[in-house]
Amino acid sequence: xxxxxxxxxxxxxxxxxxxxxxxxxxxxxxxxxxxxxxxxxxxxxxxxxxxxxxxxxxxxxxxxxxxxxxxxxxxxxxxxxxxxxxxxxxxxxxxxxxxxxxxxxxxxxxxxxxxxxxxxxxxxxxxxxxxxxxxxxxxxxxxxxxxxxxxxxxxxxxxxxxxxxxxxxxxxxxxxxxxxxxxxxxxxxxxxxxxxxxxxxxxxxxxxxxxxxxxxxxxxxxxxxxxxxxxxxxxxxxxxxxxxxxxxxxxxxxxxxxxxxxxxxxxxxxxxxxxxxxxxxxxxxxxxxxxxxxxxxxxxxxxxxxxxxxxxxxxxxxxxxxxxxxxxxxxxxxxxxxxxxxxxxxxxxxxxxxxxxxxxxxxxxxxxxxxxxxxxxxxxxxxxx
Amino acid sequence: xxxxxxxxxxxxxxxxxxxxxxxxxxxxxxxxxxxxxxxxxxxxxxxxxxxxxxxxxxxxxxxxxxxxxxxxxxxxxxxxxxxxxxxxxxxxxxxxxxxxxxxxxxxxxxxxxxxxxxxxxxxxxxxxxxxxxxxxxxxxxxxxxxxxxxxxxxxxxxxxxxxxxxxxxxxxxxxxxxxxxxxxxxxxxxxxxxxxxxxxxxxxxxxxxxxxxxxxxxxxxxxxxxxxxxxxxxxxxxxxxxxxxxxxxxxxxxxxxxxxxxxxxxxxxxxxxxxxxxxxxxxxxxxxxxxxxxxxxxxxxxxxx
Numbered sequence: 001x002x003x004x005x006x007x008x009x010x011x012x013x014x015x016x017x018x019x020x021x022x023x024x025x026x027x028x029x030x031x032x033x034x035x036x037x038x039x040x041x042x043x044x045x046x047x048x049x050x051x052x053x054x055x056x057x058x059x060x061x062x063x064x065x066x067x068x069x070x071x072x073x074x075x076x077x078x079x080x081x082x083x084x085x086x087x088x089x090x091x092x093x094x095x096x097x098x099x100x101x102x103x104x105x106x107x108x109x110x111x112x113x114x115x116x117x118x119x120x121x122x123x124x125x126x127x128x129x130x131x132x133x134x135x136x137x138x139x140x141x142x143x144x145x146x147x148x149x150x151x152x153x154x155x156x157x158x159x160x161x162x163x164x165x166x167x168x169x170x171x172x173x174x175x176x177x178x179x180x181x182x183x184x185x186x187x188x189x190x191x192x193x194x195x196x197x198x199x200x201x202x203x204x205x206x207x208x209x210x211x212x213x214x215x216x217x218x219x220x221x222x223x224x225x226x227x228x229x230x231x232x233x234x235x236x237x238x239x240x241x242x243x244x245x246x247x248x249x250x251x252x253x254x255x256x257x258x259x260x261x262x263x264x265x266x267x268x269x270x271x272x273x274x275x276x277x278x279x280x281x282x283x284x285x286x287x288x289x290x291x292x293x294x295x296x297x298x299x300x301x302x303x304x305x306x307x308x309x310x311x312x313x314x315x316x317x318x319x320x321x322x323x324x325x326x327x328x329x330x331x332x333x334x335x336x337x338x339x340x341x342x343x344x345x346x347x348x349x350x351x352x353x354x355x356x357x358x359x360x361x362x363x364x365x366x367x368x369x370x371x372x373x374x375x376x377x378x379x380x381x382x383x384x385x
Numbered sequence: 386x387x388x389x390x391x392x393x394x395x396x397x398x399x400x401x402x403x404x405x406x407x408x409x410x411x412x413x414x415x416x417x418x419x420x421x422x423x424x425x426x427x428x429x430x431x432x433x434x435x436x437x438x439x440x441x442x443x444x445x446x447x448x449x450x451x452x453x454x455x456x457x458x459x460x461x462x463x464x465x466x467x468x469x470x471x472x473x474x475x476x477x478x479x480x481x482x483x484x485x486x487x488x489x490x491x492x493x494x495x496x497x498x499x500x501x502x503x504x505x506x507x508x509x510x511x512x513x514x515x516x517x518x519x520x521x522x523x524x525x526x527x528x529x530x531x532x533x534x535x536x537x538x539x540x541x542x543x544x545x546x547x548x549x550x551x552x553x554x555x556x557x558x559x560x561x562x563x564x565x566x567x568x569x570x571x572x573x574x575x576x577x578x579x580x581x582x583x584x585x586x587x588x589x590x591x592x593x594x595x596x597x598x599x600x601x602x603x604x605x606x607x608x609x610x611x612x613x614x615x616x617x618x619x620x621x622x623x624x625x626x627x628x629x630x631x632x633x634x635x636x637x638x639x640x641x642x643x644x645x646x647x648x649x650x651x652x653x654x655x656x657x658x659x660x661x662x663x664x665x666x667x668x669x670x671x672x673x674x675x676x677x678x679x680x681x682x683x684x685x686x687x688x689x690x
Contacts, residue, residue: 085582
């Protein structure tokens with residue numbers, strides 16, 4: 001058990017900069033997820049933490065001690081690979097036992113047949129077997145231990161790979177997209193199980209995924225990576241409701257956050273077509289900002305000046321919710337809103353009005369940086385009405 | 386699961402009726418060719434081994450197992466069989482170990498891979514009879530490169546091919562030299578197919594040394610290739626003939642007499658075809674045993690899906 005500190009890691013392959021000076025402090029016992037689109041450098045970062053890839057500069061500190069120049073075997077980490085990387089010629093039990101046999105027995109004691117005759121081997125092997133069955137109990141895989149990987153299903157192999165990582169009580173677990181080879185149902189199930197396992201083991205987890213749902217459901221904190229940089233590190237709630245960058249806002253959440261262009265009016269208020277919001281930004285009038293809101297933030301409403309009008313182009317009934325695609329009069333691309341099932345009566349081509357509560361609106365500048373949304377409380381409105 | 390899929394293959398109407406001649410018609414040409422080119426000749430040899438036929442003789446008679454009886458009593462035959470087994474016993478481990486070693490070294494290096502691969506493969510492609518002549522020059526007792534080198538560094542020169550205690554081992558060395566490039570190529574193909582993730586997992590699991598990684602991953606994962614390579618090498622070295630014929634003619638004092646050379650000498654020099662056929666049958670029995678082992682083990686699969 002230990003925290004992992006990543007300090008100014010740089011890595012390039014040829015002329016491509018894969019990691020551009022990444023720093024991240026992962027606390028002891030934290031479940032940290034590195035999430036981002038493919039090619040963002042998250043897997044490379046994990047492999048650098050593991051020691052399977054050498055960084056060009058920077059350091060990895062594990063439990064406060066510099067480990068950046070140590071080889072993988074000396075970093076006291078365990079890794080679960082996307083392909084599981086189980087040894088196909090060994091039984092599940094032998095696979096799980098391997099990290100222990102490698103560490104507790106010397107090369108002579110590991111020899112087949114002869115090794116068993118050497119003094120001390122039997123006692124160590126006994127201890128290893130006990131540890132393996134302890135892990136097998138936790139993962140409920142006792143009945144699979146004598147099988148070879150080829151005789152196991154994807155989910156079962158996944159558990160064996162987890163067992164191999166757990167058996168040694170490492171300083172931290174590294175997981176490289178461990179669920180991406182499973183079918184959708186099993187993946188959801190394993191999400192819960194991994195989160196529970198994390199609570200049970202009280203160990204640091206560093207988890208790499210491109211699936212924002214996995215990141216949201218399991219993590220203590222999420223680090224959103226893009227183009228070799230970490231854009232934001234925060235708890236899932238904060239990432240979702242308070243993203244610092246439009247790319248973060250767009251990556252997290254499904255369906256994607258809606259973005260419409262808004263102009264700064266002459267009185268400083270924001271306007272989307274005919275809809276005027278009691279919000280302002282610190283930009284002079286005439287500037288265009290990006291106004292973003294989550295699909296579930298919009299309500300059907302036609303009563304106020306802040307209502308954005310549009311036409312329904314498509315509806316998806318998910319049973320629990322209704323997703324409605326709306327072509328706003330004032331925006332080039334359609335927005336998607338999530339409505340409760342009682343709105344099922346809406347039809348394509350219906351004209352509707354959307355109202356987004358002010359506190360649910362996120363503003364970004366043209367470069368995608370977050371802008372503070374300042375309330376504009378009827379300052380210019382004549383008080384006497 | 387694949388089996389289940391296979392049993393559901395729809396049956397073409399032509400094959401649907403039992404006793405239809407269509408399957409036999411389709412399989413016929415291949416079967417006839419096999420009969421004419423493979424099974425037929427072997428059967429003829431088998432028959433011949435029970436006769437006293439001599440090459441070119443107008444008539445022959447069946448003499449039962451007399452040829453085999455003579456074989457069993459013949460000192461040269463036993464010498465020849467022993468030499469062949471000794472040759473196989475040296476060449477197979479040598480060519481397999483060197484092939485694996487070369488493959489590992491070439492795979493672990495970054496540069497010049499294609500060059501080394503080609504260099505080691507040259508002896509496999511070259512005609513052994515031509516190479517044998519080169520070896521003959523190198524091994525020449527007076528002006529051979531090897532003896533000159535040994536003299537230069539102060540070692541006693543040897544009469545390589547005329548020394549009864551040495552000749553067979555010299556031939557075995559040439560056999561290894563000739564064969565290991567082929568094994569190397571097979572091992573390299575096997576090495577490439579080992580998933581890289583396994584080595585990374587091994588590193589994480591604490592396999593620190595190259596030896597650990599070899600024992601844990603490389604060797605087990607090469608199991609099927611190794612089996613294949615061993616059997617192929619064994620069959621090829623059972624067939625050793627050209628170096629013997631070109632370099633020693635079975636001498637000195639039968640020290641390099643091997644099965645195929647005995648067969649050749651009996652059949653084509655002494656024209657005792659029936660007797661030569663009996664030697665051939667013995668040879669075929671060994672090859673058949675090896676083939677059976679290969680089929681058995683490879684079918685049972687030394688590998689892991």
